Structures are given as structure tokens and as C-alpha cells.
Amino acid sequence: MEYLDLYDINRMRTGRTFARGEKPKNGYYLVVQVILFNAQGQMLIQQRQSDKVGWPDKWDVSAGGSAQAGETSQQAARRELWEELGLEMDFSGIRPNVSSTFPEGFTDVYLVEKDVELSQLTLQPEEVQGARWADREDILQLIETEQFVPYYPGWISYLFESRKGYGSYRRGPNSSAKNKA
Numbered sequence: 001m002e003y004l005d006l007y008d009i010n011r012m013r014t015g016r017t018f019a020r021g022e023k024p025k026n027g028y029y030l031v032v033q034v035i036l037f038n039a040q041g042q043m044l045i046q047q048r049q050s051d052k053v054g055w056p057d058k059w060d061v062s063a064g065g066s067a068q069a070g071e072t073s074q075q076a077a078r079r080e081l082w083e084e085l086g087l088e089m090d091f092s093g094i095r096p097n098v099s100s101t102f103p104e105g106f107t108d109v110y111l112v113e114k115d116v117e118l119s120q121l122t123l124q125p126e127e128v129q130g131a132r133w134a135d136r137e138d139i140l141q142l143i144e145t146e147q148f149v150p151y152y153p154g155w156i157s158y159l160f161e162s163r164k165g166y167g168s169y170r171r172g173p174n175s176s177a178k179n180k181a
Contacts, residue, residue, distance in 0.1 A: 003069040004029045011106055017069045028105040032076045032096075033064035034089075037163045038115045042133040045148075046084065049129050057129075059139075059148045061159075073108040085131065086122025089114075097166055098158075111163045136160045 002020040005013050006027035018024050036044040044062040048055055063084040067076035074091035081087050089112065096108035121131055134142070139156050142148035162168070 004066050005069050005071075007106065020066060024104055030067040030073060030076070031064065031102075031105060031107045032067060032073055032080060033061050033107060033109045034077050034081045035109060035111050035159060035163075036062045036087075036116060037111065037113050037160075038133060039113065040133075041160070041163075042135050043139065043160070044085075044116065044131060045134050045139065046123070046128045047130040048149075049125075049127055052127065055149045059134075059142050061149075062131075077108070077110050084124045084128050086124075087114075087116065087120070095166070097162065109159070111159065113163065 003017040004020055004024075006016040006018055006024055007030060008014055008027060011028075014027055016027065018027075018029075038044070045059050046062060047059050048057060050056050063081045065076070065080045065084075067073060068079075071079070073096060074094060077091045077096075078089060081089055091110065094110065097111040098109045100107050100109070118131060118133075123129070123131060136157060139148060140153050143151065143153055143156065
């Protein structure tokens with residue numbers, strides 16, 4: 001049986017755990033997502049297995065899942081990327097690019113630019129049935145035709161827009177120096 005840490009509303013571990021698959025009582029749990037982009041700006045997406053409890057056969061972001069009891073966000077990101085796609089990456093000292101909430105918990109999202117040949121992937125047969133590179137328009141079309149996990153289209157666009165940095169505003173040659181804090 002797999003156990004997950006229970007967090008309080010301030011995202012602090014409570015010292016309590018609960019069994020995966022149960023609804024957390026008086027607390028929240030942590031989920032991580034690792035989203036890979038290639039140099040051409042495409043996202044690596046995976047197709048969930050037919051027998052998955054949530055969103056069977058749907059396409060999803062590169063890798064993700066719940067942090068197990070005792071794991072940090074970075075440790076969970078490393079494990080999920082390895083388990084689902086067979087890719088090794090050390091997340092030590094790396095912050096998530098964005099964190100969000102959902103009714104039962106928190107999600108840390110790591111955006112990584114890494115060129116990976118599909119033939120390099122070792123898909124976890126229990127969870128992943130396929131993988132491919134897709135651009136924003138491809139993913140938005142898959143969402144519209146209900147072939148992708150039902151993320152908000154704006155969320156997917158945000159991930160593509162913010163894949164090269166941290167924060168919620170643009171930095172670089174097209175941003176105004178006067179507006180920087």
C-alpha cells in the first residue's frame with residue numbers, strides 16, 4: 001500500500017499520512033507534474049493506459065503523480081519522470097516553475113526544456129501506452145475533442161508561454177525595463 005503525506009492549508013506537513021486512493025481528511029496532499037518541451041517549443045505528451053482509474057486513454061502532460069510519504073516535491077518529480085518515461089533528471093535545488101491548488105491539494109509543475117528522442121523513452125506499461133511531441137494547437141484540439149485530460153485551454157497556453165522561466169510576466173527583449181520591480 002502506498003501512503004501520502006497530509007499537509008495543512010499552509011502547505012506544511014502535518015506528520016500524518018493517508019493511503020493512496022482514500023480521500024484526505026482534514027488536510028491536503030501534494031502532486032507533481034514534469035512537463036518537457038523540446039527546442040522547437042513542443043510539449044512531450046503521454047497517453048494514459050486504458051485501465052487507469054482517472055481519464056483512461058486520454059492524453060496528458062509528460063509525467064506526474066502524487067508525492068509519496070516522506071518525499072519532497074523534487075524527489076517526487078524525479079521518481080515520476082523515471083517511472084513513467086524512463087528519463088533520469090536530478091531536481092535537487094530546482095524550484096517548481098508554478099504551483100497551483102485543487103480541492104484536495106497542491107500541484108507543483110516543473111517545466112523542462114530537453115530534447116528527447118521518443119525511442120529513448122521507456123514507457124511504464126501500467127500507466128502509459130504512448131508518447132509524442134505536440135504543439136499548443138495540437139493539444140488544444142485534443143482538449144476540444146475530449147481526447148486530452150480536461151485542462152483549461154488557458155492553462156495549457158500559460159505552460160507554453162512560461163516554459164522558459166519563472167513568474168507570471170514576460171522578461172527579455174520585449175518587456176519594458178520600467179515595469180520591472
